[in-house]
Amino acid sequence: MIEIRDVHKKLGSLEVLQGIDLTIQSGESIVIIGRSGSGKSVLLKHIIGLMLPDSGEILVDGVEITHLSHDERRQVRRRFGMLFQGAALFDSMTVEENVGLGLREHTRMSPEEVLAKVRACLDMVGLSGVEKMRPSSLSGGMKKRAALARAIAVEPEYVLYDEPTTGLDPITADAINELIRGLQQQLRVTSIVVTHDMASAFKVGDRIAMLHDGKVIFQGTPEETRRADDPEVKRFILGEATEAPFPPRHMEIAARRRTGVWRWLGR
Amino acid sequence: MESPEAQVQRPATDEFLDPVMSLGERVLGTLEEIGRFFMLLWETILQFPAGIRSAPRLVDQMYQIGIGSLPLVILTSLFVGAVASVQAAYQFQNFVPMRYLGTVITRSVVIELGPVLTALVVGGRVGASISAELGTMKVTEQIDALETLAINPVRFLIVPRVAAAILMLPMLTVFSDIVAVFGGWMIARLSLDVSTSVFVEGVRLFFRARDVFGGLVKAFVFGAIISLAGCYYGMKTEGGAEGVGLATTKAVVASSVTILVADYFLAELILRVIFGAAE
Ligand SMILES: Nc1ncnc2c1ncn2[C@@H]1O[C@H](COP(=O)(O)OP(=O)(O)OP(=O)(O)O)[C@@H](O)[C@H]1O
Ligand SMILES: [Mg+2]
Numbered sequence: 001m002i003e004i005r006d007v008h009k010k011l012g013s014l015e016v017l018q019g020i021d022l023t024i025q026s027g028e029s030i031v032i033i034g035r036s037g038s039g040k041s042v043l044l045k046h047i048i049g050l051m052l053p054d055s056g057e058i059l060v061d062g063v064e065i066t067h068l069s070h071d072e073r074r075q076v077r078r079r080f081g082m083l084f085q086g087a088a089l090f091d092s093m094t095v096e097e098n099v100g101l102g103l104r105e106h107t108r109m110s111p112e113e114v115l116a117k118v119r120a121c122l123d124m125v126g127l128s129g130v131e132k133m134r135p136s137s138l139s140g141g142m143k144k145r146a147a148l149a150r151a152i153a154v155e156p157e158y159v160l161y162d163e164p165t166t167g168l169d170p171i172t173a174d175a176i177n178e179l180i181r182g183l184q185q186q187l188r189v190t191s192i193v194v195t196h197d198m199a200s201a202f203k204v205g206d207r208i209a210m211l212h213d214g215k216v217i218f219q220g221t222p223e224e225t226r227r228a229d230d231p232e233v234k235r236f237i238l239g240e241a242t243e244a245p246f247p248p249r250h251m252e253i254a255a256r257r258r259t260g261v262w263r264w265l266g267r
Numbered sequence: 268m269e270s271p272e273a274q275v276q277r278p279a280t281d282e283f284l285d286p287v288m289s290l291g292e293r294v295l296g297t298l299e300e301i302g303r304f305f306m307l308l309w310e311t312i313l314q315f316p317a318g319i320r321s322a323p324r325l326v327d328q329m330y331q332i333g334i335g336s337l338p339l340v341i342l343t344s345l346f347v348g349a350v351a352s353v354q355a356a357y358q359f360q361n362f363v364p365m366r367y368l369g370t371v372i373t374r375s376v377v378i379e380l381g382p383v384l385t386a387l388v389v390g391g392r393v394g395a396s397i398s399a400e401l402g403t404m405k406v407t408e409q410i411d412a413l414e415t416l417a418i419n420p421v422r423f424l425i426v427p428r429v430a431a432a433i434l435m436l437p438m439l440t441v442f443s444d445i446v447a448v449f450g451g452w453m454i455a456r457l458s459l460d461v462s463t464s465v466f467v468e469g470v471r472l473f474f475r476a477r478d479v480f481g482g483l484v485k486a487f488v489f490g491a492i493i494s495l496a497g498c499y500y501g502m503k504t505e506g507g508a509e510g511v512g513l514a515t516t517k518a519v520v521a522s523s524v525t526i527l528v529a530d531y532f533l534a535e536l537i538l539r540v541i542f543g544a545a546e
Contacts, residue, residue: 049414050411070419074414074417074418074419075417078417081415082412082415084412088407089409090409090412090413091409101418102416105416105417150412151415
């Protein structure tokens, strides 16, 4: 179980997370939705301890991770897998080396066993025959799937998916949705899925949480989400722009940032 | 080059406080950087035993840093030796017998020119490539990805680079010493009319193994400086391609300056304290 309690995080001059409270039960699949820039990726990075909150607590099975040492936090991370929004494959390694890295580092498997496992994982994401290729020669969707294979190869208890289906064709996207569901149901993997794709959200999620203005403004089952009265949620599901699609606050912040840079340069 | 916006938005009091504030900020910033650097150094030392256990990564780095730099080192050393020969001969004119030519070239190369110029040339090449590679990994979240696989980036990325650099720099320096003396001999022979036997006699005259050793100690330290500067600036890269470019520049500048400053202190240490005490 992951408990996020009143997490605040300021990045630069922007308060990205403004008191997030969210509990994720073991074995469930939760989908996090929200506008672009609402802090979904930042939230995932807090859950896996890549970013530390300014205040608030994050508990993984009762262990508060924000006060652990680097090494202790790494130990906790061995139970996690994460698919990055930009894939983040190691570009000095082949696909096979990428996917097998966690196994080679943390298990006593023989090279043949690692290879077999890598093949199996690549098969699961519908990628075969690219084992020896470098990430730079893969397409965007292939990179994403290779990164997904890398995340699940170490058989984590918790998998964080940052937009797993973005950039995939509808058929592959659906296969990935099935895979996420399959891992969760067969291996009791806890899934935390960030997505913009509502079809995927309804398909994959036991529960859907919406992030807005640095807070969780809504959480509920897909059914409840469809019937939600919250105007933000409604708009998000229907894909309608608000009257002012880019609120002036953001423009202001952008202007201020530029000023900051100019000031610094002027010194 | 104040932008008009900044002038309008900033309150008047800032005008007075700004130089003071910015000085304070800079001092604090520099102290913080130094602190961070030593934290990285400490972590590197702690992770050293674990980090060098992976032979393939270490060998790969040794190859890239050592073999990769060899042509550059040979080329520059050859000309360093040549110019040392020309300069020494010019200074000797009518005052010092030419049989000391070999002595002066060898000793200056072994003690000073070999280690320092090798470090500067390799520092440009290797420092830039380390910081660019790690910087790119940082901005494309590959370092984060390592962390999510519970792999310590210091152990996995930094230790092999530092280990390879501190091993390869002395070796490259030995090469550089030999090639430079060879270059000096070539010029002596070809354009200064100093015969080989006279030159070699000069080389042997005051040759001392401990000078070579002193030079190699320097090379070892320079190897650490180059690789740590590359790793430090690489790992703290932020903000895309521009950030990578900035990190690369900083790494090369920092390592070059530090090498020259460290050279002075090492010279004091080695010549006065260690060798001086032995005398
Ligand atoms: N390292 C950082 N430094 C400064 N600001 C950051 C950093 N990372 C993210 N931000 C800011 O935090 C906000 C949230 O970013 P985040 O990447 O979490 O958005 P997101 O919800 O994942 O959006 P998207 O759906 O487009 O991926 C953005 O305004 C972004 O500018
Ligand atoms: Mg995101």
